[in-house]
Amino acid sequence: MQQIAEGLFERLNRLYPKMSKGQKRLADYVTDHYDKAAFMTAAELGDQAEVSESTTVRFATLLGYSGFPEFHQTLEELVRNRLNSIQRMEVTYGRIPEAKILDTVLASDIEKIKLTQEHMDRGAFQLAVDTLLKAKTIYVMGLRSCAPLAAFLSYYLKEIFDDVRLVNSTGSSEVFEQLVRIGENDVIIGISFPRYSMRTLKAMEFANSRNAKVITLTDSIHSPMNLYSSCNLIARSDMASIVDSLVAPLSVxxxxxxxxAMKRQNEVIYTLKTLEKIWSDYQVYSGDEIDRVDDQDGLKLRDPDGEHAENGTGYKKR
Incomplete structure (x- = not known):
C-alpha cells in the first residue's frame, strides 16, 4: 500500500507545476481528501474541484493512467485498508439516499460482477482448476466475513473430492494444528478481502513454506494474500459499507x-446418487417437502408417514 501511495502522490507533486488551475484544484482535493475521492465518479470529483468531467478525465491521463477508471482504482487501493467499519458506514450513509438504498446496493453488486468478469485472468482460473484436480488434500480457509464463502466452497468440493478440509479457528495456533500435515501434494485455498485477515495470511505463508500449492481468492493484485500464492483469482468487492459485498467472489x-464438477462428472454423479439414497433412507428432506395442489385443497405438507393431516391453517399435512 505504501508503494501505491508513494506512486500517486509522487506523480501529483512532480506534475503539479505543469498543471492548469483546474487541474491544480483537482490535485489539491485528491491530496487532502483521497478517502472521499475514492468513492466519486469523474463528474462528482469534478464538481468538488469546480471543473468539468472532461477535465477530470484529462487529469487522470496527465498523471499517467490509461483513463479515469485506472486512476480511480488506484485511489480505491490506497484507502482500502485505511477505512475502519465506522468510516465505511459514514461514507456509505453519506452518499446513498435512504429511498435508493435497495436499488443502489443491487446496482453496485451487479457492477462488481461485471468488473470481475471483464478483468478475470482466464489463465489463472484454469490453473486453479488444474491444480485442484491434481491435489491429494484440499484445504479451504476464510475467516470472519469470508467464513461463509469458505464453508460454501468446501461443502461442494466435498461432493467432488475425497479429502477436503475446512480450516476454521478462533486462534492462530489452532490454524497451524489443522495444517500441520500439509505438504507438496496438497492445495490450500485462501479467501480474504479487506480488511485482510492476518491469520489467513499467516496460514498461506505456512502452507507456502511447506511447498503446498496456494490459491487465493481476493480483491486485487496488490492484496497481501498474493505474496505466497501461485495462482490468484481476483474478484471485486465493495469496501464502502458496514457489510462486505462478496457477491462477485461467490460467483467466482x-x-x-x-x-x-464437469471435469469429474463420473465421481460427482456417483456421489450424488449415494447421497440421494442416504437422504431418502434417513428422511433427510422428506419432512420439509411441500407439494402444490389445486386451490381448493391448498398446500399439502409431506411427513415421513406419507399421510395427510389438517393443521388448522388451511394446509393439509401428509
Missing part, C-alpha cells in the same frame, strides 16, 4: 465448482 466460487 460457483464457476470454480461447476468447472471442477
Amino acid at each position: 466460487i460457483n464457476a470454480l465448482i461447476v468447472a471442477l
